[in-house]
Amino acid sequence: MQRDGQQHLKTGALSGLLVIDFTQMLAGPFCTQILADHGADVIKVEALTGDGTRITGPFCADDNLRAFGGYFQSVNRNKRSLAVDLKTEGGREILRRLIDESDVVVENFRAGVMERLGLSYEVLRETNPRLIYAAVRGFGDPRSGASPYAQWPAYDVVSQAMGGMMGITGPDRHTPTKVGPGVGDTIPALMLCIGILAAVHRARDTGEGQFVDVAMTDAVLAICERIVYQASYTGAAPAAEGNRHPLLCPFGLFRTRDGHVSIACATDAFWVELACAIGREDLAHAPAFATNAARVAHQEQVIDAIEAFTRVRSKREIGLILGGKVPFGPVYTATEIFADEHYAVREMLVEVEQPGSAIPVKIAGVPIKLSESPGTVRHRAPMLGEHTEEILTAAGYSPHQIAKFRDFGTIL
Structure with a gap:
């Protein structure tokens, strides 16, 4: 042929x-x-x-x-x-x-x-x-x-x-x-x-x-690899955590004035950048928040602090502040994807x-x-x-x- x-x-x-x-x-x-x-x-x-x-x-x-x-x-x-x-x-x-x-x-x-x-x-x-x-x-x-x-x-x-x-x-x-x-x-x-x-x-x-x-x-x-090692290492079966992560904090979705944004600080250095960017320098190095393990233990306070900042701002406003500093992305609709230059140039x-x-x-x-x-x-x-x-x-x-x-x- x-x-x-x-x-x-x-x-x-x-x-x-x-x-x-x-x-x-x-x-x-x-x-x-x-x-x-x-x-x-x-x-x-x-x-x-x-x-x-x-x-x-x-x-x-x-x-x-x-x-x-x-x-x-x-x-x-x-x-x-x-x-x-x-x-x-x-x-x-x-x-x-x-x-x-x-x-x-x-x-x-x-x-x-x-x-x-x-x-x-x-x-x-x-x-x-x-x-x-x-x-x-x-x-x-x-x-x-x-x-x-x-x-x-x-x-x-x-x-x-x-x-x-x-x-x-x-x-x-x-x-x-x-x-x-x-x-x-x-x-x-x-x-x-x-x-x-x-x-x-x-x-x-x-x-x-x-x-x-x-x-x-x-x-x-x-693809769901963590459920295997979590169950194997801890003996407990992982379950749904909503828009949070069981092992990292902050790592998930946060409400904004016009939708949601994702913020993922998997390292302590990124946490310092985020805390300073949202005007919470007091949390940047505080012992209760200085390490990922500490933030996971106090995740409600971490999430409340971040959402106090995001809830009163639009996705675009937050992007101008956080974009390029910490892992960040707005939750897009298809309309927003079609309008974003990234998808055109790529x-x-x-x-x-x-x-x-x-x-x-x-x-x-x-x-x-x-x-x-x-x-x-x-x-x-x-x-x-x-x-x-x-x-x-x-x-x-x-x-x-x-x-x-x-x-x-x-x-x-």
């Missing part, structure tokens, strides 16, 4: 890496989008009905086409779409041919689905021993540890709950709270991406592929075409900045089956064969 079927893919640190992407929803697509952002040729394999998130909004007001909404657009840019029916032998033949020439396969089906399709890692490695096969599931793949929950379906809220994140998030220990963004999906996606790149590095040295397995619950637990709000709409839309940019081979947002998310013919032609299928596949309902 000819790689990099699109000229715009021939850039980025991962240029030349061919990825067959069977993923859907959020965790898998977020992982493969990172690879695509950095130049990998990611072929998104979709059923003839498309990824289920294509019908999830929001949609632009003038979009009568509704090929996909904001959800799909935000995690499938820079990919090519191949629409194929994997329940047909012809569809599976197409995928086996593509995978034989690929570097990576990524999927997030329930355990056993790819085996039933005849596309298991063990089958695929027979003809492509250098293949990296990566899977992200709620409770992992039995190959690396058969969880009692292996057949349970899972989404973001499930992994947040069972991975320990909700148990330490919320206003108090009686009110576990979901974290706003889908971190139960995106954190496992990042872990899977790291695993894929590690395996690719080894394969280039040895010519040998391997299976990469990430359980969503495992990834969330790893190219973190990127315009892309929205099929069916006359107005471009903005999606989050590429956060990993490489000086010599930067990742970029090159192309909007694909239409369903937009690149099917292009991909099959590059794989060596003739126009007649492609037409027959289409007539038989194997491809879109």
